[in-house]
Structures are given as C-alpha cells and as structure tokens.
Amino acid sequence: MQDPIYARIQSNPRFQELVGKRERFAWLLSAVMLGLYLAFILLIAFEPQVLGTRISPDSTTTWGIPIGVGLILAAFVLTGIYVYRANGEFDELNAAILDEVKK
Template identity: 40%
Template sequence: MQNNENIEAAIIQNSQFKQMVKARNRFALYLSFSVLLIYFVFIGVASFSPQILAQTLGDRVITIGMPIAALVIILSWLITGIYIYITNQHFDRIKAQLKREYQYE
C-alpha cells in the first residue's frame, strides 16, 4: 500500500497532472456559470417581466414561456453532455497516460 501512496504523491506533483486539473476545473467552472446564467436570466425575466413569457403563440393556449423553459432544460442537458464528452475525450486520456507512465492502477 505504501508503494501506491508514493506513486499517487508523484502523480499529484507531476506538472502535466497539475495543468490537467487546472484546465478541467476551469472548464467545469465555465460550463457551470453558463448553466447558472441561463437559469438566472430565465428566472429573472419570469420574475421581473412576466408579461414577456406570458405572451401566447398566435391564437394558441401555449405561452412563449413554455418552449423557452423547455429550451432551458435542454440546454442544461447539452452543456452537461459537452462536459462529459470533453472530459472523456481529453482529460481522461491524460489521466490514462499518467497511469501508464507511473504504472499505477
């Protein structure tokens, strides 16, 4: 067990690992702020200008707010999917490379 702890400490000190963690955290923060911005804009419009979202689509019963709310949810799913895809394609490859380099399982 001590051997794994030494390897883990070496990986953590590796500059490539540090760059990967920094880039991944920055990417996650950027996407998180994007989702929060989308939600807060929608809630802000609903709170301070509800008449905008209350407009009906033509002569239908459906208001503009309903498809926009669905779009907010779909965008949050897409942003989550983007995070998963980029993480799997880029960051996980770096982790796998470091594991091979340090012969860590």
C-alpha cells in the first residue's frame, strides 16, 4: 500500500519539474562524456600516430598520456558539476516540494 504523501509528491507539478530538470541535465552530461570517449576512440582508430607522438623531441612522454588523463579528469569534473547542481538547485527544489506536501 502506498503512503498518501508519496501520491501528493508525485502529483506535485514542482516534483515533475525537478524530475525533468534532473533527467535533462544528467542526459546532457552523459552525452558530453560519451562524445569525449567517442572522440578518443575515433582518434585511436583513425589517427593513432597522434597519441604516439612525443610532446617534445627530447621527451619520453607522448600525447596519449595527457589526452588519456584529460579524459579521466573530464569524468571527475562532470561528476563535480552534477554534484554542485544537485546540492544547490535540486536540493532547494526538493525542500520546497517537501514543504508544500507537508502542509
């Protein structure tokens, strides 16, 4: 049996707004990350010599290392962006919804 408060939350228009915003934002960040991974895979497939090129003539490090590390860091940055927005805007909407429903 479902608690009536859950039904009130689900029928609240602000809850629908929250769900929509959160889903769109998550899909946007997912698409950005997918695009970065796709670009990396396409680089490996069609221009692998770029990743094997040394950063400078006397360096032992190739461009593959900073590009790979950048891809990993991009995942952390996008996660941080989501957490920042979730702890700000999404939590505020959530609190407002709960205040409305409890009345």
